[in-house]
Amino acid sequence: MSIYHFSAKTIMGEEKALSDYNGNVILIVNTASECGFTPQFEGLQKLYEAYKDRGLEILGFPCNQFNNQEPGDDKEISSFCERNYGVTFQMFSKVDVKGEHAHPLFIYLTKEAPGMLTKQIKWNFTKFLINKNGEVINRYAPQTKPESIKQDIKNALND
Template identity: 45%
Template sequence: MTSLSDFDETRLGGATEALSAYAGRVVLVVNVASQCGNTPQYEGLEALYRQYERQGLAILGFPCNQFGEQEPGTSAEIAEFCSLTYNVTFPMFERIEVNGAGADPLYRWLKRETPGSGDADVEWNFAKFLIDRDGRPVKRYGDKFPPADIAGDIEKLL
């Protein structure tokens, strides 16, 4: 059975990272964008990360430009925006596609394997997927779902 640990992704800056680095942790995977109405969710995501990181939470941000071209910047521009505007400290990865023929394998897996997801396309920036300590997706949250409201589900898995 496939798990989060079976994937490799590229961090902002170009280094490949095996997602097995997050084995044994609760992980929230989020497709993000810098010029979106949902962009202020970075603040809530960072707050969750700071609150629960020591207990085993990881948040992985994946910039995506598929929705209204709201993430047009270079990797360096994305990193700078996240750092200066929202003081993001959780891991950020290179821009990917989440839907269609070019969808990243991680997102194809998340959409297919998350209970209740039904292999449905990601609807917009800041959709969230919660993964348990065994590397299996357990829940999907829509783009408008506030990060703070995920805290209870995170606590159950920690």
């Protein structure tokens, strides 16, 4: 199994098959606009700009499950990301990343790469690095800055 078995609604409301990203290295991130880690959008965008031509895709999934830090609707979230951080990577519609209503993609991701203390995602900006075959190769904690995983991305792109 891989992430290519899943689909999700983009922030523009279109259903997107993750199999469309087959052959790319992907960084999946659960995001929030009102979080202490929100400035990571800048680092994520820089990674995307640096490596998109080599096959990196970044997929942002807004989530409001952690202290109500993503209260806006999809239009507000999209506008915030573009206006404040110049985000051009693919953002998706708001999802749950844990609990009984968790999006199936995040159930899969946390099964493949459980956290240190708990399998569930504990906070915004948890990141999952996916190889060109759609398999999870690493999970990063919310406090891990995007620039600190640059080498892992480069390694995955070179495989």
